[in-house]
Amino acid sequence: MKKYACLLVFALLLNGCDDGDLTVDTIDFDDPTIASQTCNTLTNSLIYRLKSQESLLIQLPDNKIINDVTLPGAPVTYDIDNNLYRVVYRAYNGKVETANICGSIPPTSPSVTEEWQAKSGKIVINTAQIEVTDETTGSSKVTGYNHNIVFNNITFAKPSGIDQVNAEFDFGNFTTTVTPVVVDFSAQTAQYCPDQNKVYIENTTSSLVLESLSDNIIENVDTPTGQPRESLINLNSLNNKLYYRTYAGVLPVNASTYFCTNQTPASPAILDTWFGKDGQANVSGIIQVTTTSSLKVFKHTIVLKKATLQKGNTTFKLGDNFVLGTVTVVVP
Known part of the structure; x- marks a missing residue:
């Protein structure tokens, strides 16, 4: 006990x-x-x-x-x-x-x-x-x-x-x-600035622009079937620079007054800029242009293959075949 x-x-x-x-x-x-x-x-x-x-x-x-x-x-x-x-x-x-x-x-x-x-x-x-x-x-x-x-x-x-x-x-x-970046211009039409050798597409608050295109990438000559002209995105060269930008305001109704100038206007201010990573032949960052014509009206369809956009060290892919759009050139 x-x-x-x-x-x-x-x-x-x-x-x-x-x-x-x-x-x-x-x-x-x-x-x-x-x-x-x-x-x-x-x-x-x-x-x-x-x-x-x-x-x-x-x-x-x-x-x-x-x-x-x-x-x-x-x-x-x-x-x-x-x-x-x-x-x-x-x-x-x-x-x-x-x-x-x-x-x-x-x-x-x-x-x-x-x-x-x-x-x-x-x-x-x-x-x-x-x-x-x-x-x-x-x-x-x-x-x-x-x-x-x-x-x-x-x-x-x-x-x-x-x-x-x-x-x-x-x-x-x-x-x-974070809120993902979504690049979507499906309802818009690509535009061409021949003097600046630039193709752009915009939706009033963002844009995707190919600047300083190679001289031979858009030619008013039909391309053979299945044989588009090709070049590479190259940020660090003189040609083929790709940029995706968002803006603090709204782009003008006539967007050509903003894009088709030798000096980009200060307004609207740019919020963010993503640049296209340099391409590799037959691998990534490829620009393809297919040209067809009828009665001196040439249509150039531009496709970006396996393009990647980068800001800082962050990257995302546009896709295997991103259609930038079709631009129309009327030859006198």
Whole structure:
């Protein structure tokens, strides 16, 4: 009987010491099912991951999560300074929720029982685009970005007064979404500026333009059946530059006054510019022109084969056969 009484007292002592506090020796957020979240998808200034009674937070100035692809060996890096660039780990005495992180008036429970502040180190971000491809047309859309975040040589100041140093600490992946660029001029007609050697198509708020065309690409001579004239998109040469642009305002009703000039007007202002990547013979970025005629009226149908548009390091494909349009030239 005395033996059982001792065991009961021991159990009561254990229960009396358990107040829900979490004792932490190391930070472990390796579980890939723990999603990274943000309090504001517009600024991404606070990114966090939550476990049952733990949180790991990154605080950044606004818009430091950059929606563009990083090149191999060239990540985006920020120095942790515990001021503008902060990394904080917290343990709680109960289940932690998003409201504990993002609420304008945080709940009073659970309360923080332990906090580690990062004193130094680097936030290293490698970013890849999330791309969806149409298997029928070969075109693609960028729907978002995956940002892989790692801390290098991070030093945490622990409440015990003993610093903890991690040469490499994987925070995990953080995903952002973007509105895909959709190049669609299906209801418009391509136009030709012979003096500028330019073909364009527009829908009042965006345009796709082939500038400085090769002299032999549009000729008023019928092409043999199945044998279109060919050239390559080439941004860095004098000829065949491809641009997709969006505008802050509306293009003029008579768009030729905007496009068929030697100097592009300042209004409407250009919002974004995507350029055509250089083509490779028989592979990609190919310009094909098929010409037919009747009674001195020549029709030139322009197709872009496997063309890719790029802004920064982000790219998307126009498709296997993107019809820029047909331009009509009447010979006197």
